[in-house]
Amino acid sequence: MKRRDFIQKTAASSALLGLTGVSLSSFSTVTTKKITILHTNDVHSHIDPFPVDHPRNPNMGGAARRAAIIENIRKEEKNVILLDAGDIFQGTPYFNYYGGELEFKLMSMMQYDVATMGNHDFDNGIDGFYAQLPHAKFDFVSANYDFKNTILNDIVKPYKIIIKDGIKIGIFGLGVELEGLVDKRLYKETVYNNPVEVAQDMSRILKENKKCDVVICLSHLGFKYKNEPDKPSDIVIAQKTKNIDLIIGGHTHTFLDKPVIEKNIEGKDVLINQVGCFGINLGRIDLYLSDDKVYQNTSRNIIV
Amino acid sequence: MVNLKKKILSFGFFVILLTLNLTISCKSKPYYQTIKIEGKKIAITNEKGENEAVSNYVKPYNEKINNDLNSVLAYCEVTQDKSNGKWQTNIGNLLAQVTFEMGNPIFNKRENKNIDVCLLNHGGIRAIIPKGNVTTRTAFEVMPFENSLIVVGLTGKEIKDLAEFVIKEKRPHPLYGITIFINKENNEIKKIAINNSPVVEDKIYYVATSDYLANGGDNMSFFKDSKIKYDLDYKLRNILIDYFKKVDTIPNIETERIIPE
Numbered sequence: 054m055k056r057r058d059f060i061q062k063t064a065a066s067s068a069l070l071g072l073t074g075v076s077l078s079s080f081s082t083v084t085t086k087k088i089t090i091l092h093t094n095d096v097h098s099h100i101d102p103f104p105v106d107h108p109r110n111p112n113m114g115g116a117a118r119r120a121a122i123i124e125n126i127r128k129e130e131k132n133v134i135l136l137d138a139g140d141i142f143q144g145t146p147y148f149n150y151y152g153g154e155l156e157f158k159l160m161s162m163m164q165y166d167v168a169t170m171g172n173h174d175f176d177n178g179i180d181g182f183y184a185q186l187p188h189a190k191f192d193f194v195s196a197n198y199d200f201k202n203t204i205l206n207d208i209v210k211p212y213k214i215i216i217k218d219g220i221k222i223g224i225f226g227l228g229v230e231l232e233g234l235v236d237k238r239l240y241k242e243t244v245y246n247n248p249v250e251v252a253q254d255m256s257r258i259l260k261e262n263k264k265c266d267v268v269i270c271l272s273h274l275g276f277k278y279k280n281e282p283d284k285p286s287d288i289v290i291a292q293k294t295k296n297i298d299l300i301i302g303g304h305t306h307t308f309l310d311k312p313v314i315e316k317n318i319e320g321k322d323v324l325i326n327q328v329g330c331f332g333i334n335l336g337r338i339d340l341y342l343s344d345d346k347v348y349q350n351t352s353r354n355i356i357v
Numbered sequence: 358m359v360n361l362k363k364k365i366l367s368f369g370f371f372v373i374l375l376t377l378n379l380t381i382s383c384k385s386k387p388y389y390q391t392i393k394i395e396g397k398k399i400a401i402t403n404e405k406g407e408n409e410a411v412s413n414y415v416k417p418y419n420e421k422i423n424n425d426l427n428s429v430l431a432y433c434e435v436t437q438d439k440s441n442g443k444w445q446t447n448i449g450n451l452l453a454q455v456t457f458e459m460g461n462p463i464f465n466k467r468e469n470k471n472i473d474v475c476l477l478n479h480g481g482i483r484a485i486i487p488k489g490n491v492t493t494r495t496a497f498e499v500m501p502f503e504n505s506l507i508v509v510g511l512t513g514k515e516i517k518d519l520a521e522f523v524i525k526e527k528r529p530h531p532l533y534g535i536t537i538f539i540n541k542e543n544n545e546i547k548k549i550a551i552n553n554s555p556v557v558e559d560k561i562y563y564v565a566t567s568d569y570l571a572n573g574g575d576n577m578s579f580f581k582d583s584k585i586k587y588d589l590d591y592k593l594r595n596i597l598i599d600y601f602k603k604v605d606t607i608p609n610i611e612t613e614r615i616i617p618e
Contacts, residue, residue, distance in 0.1 A: 086389065100415055102403070114401050116415065120408030122399060146422050146497055155418050162411055176503055220389055236568060266389040298391055312396035324394055334398050341393040348390045355394045 083345040086218050088267065089130040090338040091123060093137050094303030095330035097144030097173065098156055103331075114332040116159045122335055123163050132217040135164060136224070138303030139171025139273035142182075144331070152177055157188035165191040167213050169226030170198065171273040171303060178239045179203050194226035194271060197251040202242035212255060220266045220342055223259030227252060227272040227290065229304055248274055248285040252294045260296035266342060270297050275305035276327050291315035291323040299324045299338060306330040311357040312338065322355055426494035430601035435609040437486035439479060442529050444615035448486060448499075449531035451610055452477055452597070457533045459596045460506050460565050463589050472508060473551050475533040475565040476519065477593075478575045482531070491601050500594040504567040510585025513558040518579040520549050524615070532614040541617035561585065567593055 102115030127133050137160065142153045153174075160168070170193055174182055183204045196211035212225035227248045231240045252270060259265045270290060278284040287302040295318050308329035317323045328334035437448035453475040461472045484498035511519065520537045523530055524544055538548040549556045556562070566580060568588070573581030601607075 084389075085392075101419065102401075112403065115403075115407070117407035117409075117412035118403055118405065119401050120411040121405045122401060124408055125405055143503075144501070146426060146494075147418065149497065149503075150422050150425075151418065155415065159411055159414065162408075162414065236572065267391060299394075310398065324396060326396055328398055332401060334400055337397050337399055339395040340391050341395075342389040343392045344389050345392075348392050349388075353391050353394060355396075357394075357396045 083343065085341060085343045085345075086132070086220055087130070088132045088134065088217055088220055088222065088340040088342065089126065090269070090299070090301070090336075090340065091126060091133060091135045092301045092326070092328065092336040092338070093119070093332060093334075094273075094301070094327055095140040095171065095306050096137070096156070096332040097140055097330060098142060098148040098153075099145055099331040100147050100155060100159065101145075103333075110331065110333055116163075116332065119332055119335060120159070120163045126337070127164075132220070134166050134215060134217065134222065134224075136269070136271055136301055137165055137168035138271055138301050138327070139169045139228070140173045140303060140330075141168065141171070143173040143176045148176075152181055153185040154188050157185050161188065161190035166215060167192050167194055167224050167226075167271060169193065169271040169273055169303075170195050170209065170228050172229055172231060172234050175231070175235045175239045175243075179205060179241050179243065183208070194224060195228050196225045196255045197246040197248045198228045198231075199244035199246060201244070205243075212259060214259075214263060214265060221264060222267045222269060223263055223265035224269045224271055225252075225255040225259065227270060227274055227285075229274050230285075248272075249289060249293050252290045252297070256294050256296040267298050267340060268296050270300045272300055273303045276302050276307040276309070276325070277305070287325045287327070288313075288315055291317055291325055293318055294323075295319045295321070297323055298340070300326070301336070301338075302327040308334070312336075314355055314357065322353065324355060324357070426497065427492055429490045429492055430495075430598070431491040431604055431607055433486050433488055433491050433607040436488045437607065437609070439482045439485070439529070443527075444529055444617075445532065445611075445613060446479075446529045447609050447611060448482055449477070449479065449529050450533070450612055450614070451486075451607065452482065452499075453531035453533035454610060455600045456506065456531075456565050456593065456596055459600055460508070460589055460591065463591060464508050464563070464565075464587065467589070468508075468587060470563055472534070472565045473562040474516070474535045475531070476523075476535075476570070476577075477531040477567060478570055478577070479528045479530045480575060481567065481569070486607065491607060493598055493601075496594050496597040496601060500597060502569070502593075504569050504593045506589045506591045506593060506596065507566055507568045507571040508587040508589060509564050509566060509571050509580050509583050510561045511564050511579065511583055513556045513560050513562065515579050515583070516549060516551070516556050516562055516564075517546070519564070519577075520546055522577065522579065535614060537615045539615060539617050544617075547618070 100116045103110040103113050105112045141156050193209045200206050215222045230245050259268045275286050277286045277288040287300045307327045312324045312326040314322050326336045328336040439446045439448050457475045536550045570577045571580045
């Protein structure tokens with residue numbers, strides 16, 4: 054796996070050059086790899102496409118179409134990671150009738166890797182969520198919800214590390230404050246911790262202790278709160294942390310035409326993306342990584 | 358063809374490269390730096406077709422739901438619409454009355470008390486009930502949320518807060534069991550009647566509402582602080598579905614609950 058990509062992406066050009074003159078040691082140390090991150094958020098049980106005569110989203114979305122698009126990308130790219138930023142549940146009768154079973158089963162068929170929990174994922178209670186977990190062949194992460202005194206203890210973990218083509222990718226989850234948004238009877242003893250502090254800790258652990266090459270924050274905090282600029286949001290997380298490369302967001306149903314770049318606490322660029330809601334769009338982020346020493350300490354080239 | 362050739366070619370290089378890699382790997386552990394990021398939004402359309410495994414999997418679920426949702430439960434003679442009145446609407450009147458009618462027998466049986474008033478929120482009505490056949494789908498469209506019926510005990514004093522809130526908001530929130538008389542010039546409340554009697558300040562009145570509002574949703578703070586709350590474990594949508602099953606024709610209720618005079 055590692056080999057083929059290495060050759061196709063880098064060796065095809067630079068290795069040929071290397072053989073025709075440039076010193077062998079220099080080309081041998083330089084490897085470029087590509088990781089493709091696909092993501093959805095706030096799908097809200099939208100399994101069928103919108104009707105052709107729908108006033109806002111005619112003939113858009115649909116799980117089977119999403120699956121076809123993902124399948125095509127997987128044929129072209131070796132290193133695909135598929136993420137969901139929460140609110141998988143609630144919005145169509147599929148959820149009312151089957152409690153999220155079909156949503157989880159279809160996401161498993163599409164080979165989702167990791168998801169985080171949105172507020173609506175508590176809509177059938179923490180027990181209702183737990184009951185559907187056998188249908189999910191992917192993991193849930195949430196670092197700021199403390200599930201210690203709930204049925205989800207040790208099931209929903211703070212983060213997950215995925216190794217693709219030798220690249221270590223750390224993904225941690227953040228969830229929105231539940232009080233006032235979700236009935237206490239539904240979230241029970243789930244404790245909400247300050248996402249900013251948790252994000253600072255998580256990014257340090259993943260970057261420094263776990264030596265991740267890429268750190269992704271999978272967030273259901275919301276993109277930005279205009280009237281409450283200090284309320285934890287993806288923008289706030291980006292600004293107040295370091296070592297996060299990418300924030301995949303949800304909750305505010307924000308349709309970003311393209312990812313947004315925000316400066317972190319060290320002045321480095323963080324990419325934030327969110328793709329609206331209801332499975333109308335799929336986000337795609339391609340990361341190119343190199344182990345060439347010349348790139349250390351240089352700012353990255355972000356094309357959005 | 359081309360692809361295949363490329364792969365074979367590349368494999369040749371791989372052998373050399375791997376050898377080199379092995380010799381240097383012990384020197385320094387590779388550290389990967391993101392050097393370029395590309396991002397884009399892909400619209401989900403039918404351009405790339407459908408994944409058959411997924412569409413086949415969904416099919417039986419879809420058929421079951423559609424059969425169920427499309428079953429005709431009742432008939433509606435006049436379109437029920439939340440945008441057709443200043444102080445009350447026919448759909449608001451219907452929902453409040455139905456919530457009372459279906460909820461009260463349960464409350465009475467469980468607590469040996471009766472519901473006096475019903476207040477729901479205008480914003481919670483999510484669709485019209487068009488003239489014609491009424492189906493289970495209609496109930497899902499009108500009430501997509503999983504809200505359930507809560508009975509909140511309010512003092513006569515708190516009932517006045519409730520009335521003031523409704524008048525101040527100037528929204529036709531669904532009401533039943535209460536009549537608010539206001540000055541038509543300045544909207545000042547003149548009189549509040551429950552069960553045709555004036556409201557008594559220290560008496561407890563039982564108000565049916567949704568759990569969302571009972572917890573202070575939509576700024577209905579008068580509900581939030583009450584210590585008297587009964588959860589009837591009955592979803593508002595199921596109330597509507599059960600009512601549709603019970604009746605043949607949906608009534609068009611034009612009773613005035615807020616009376617300017």
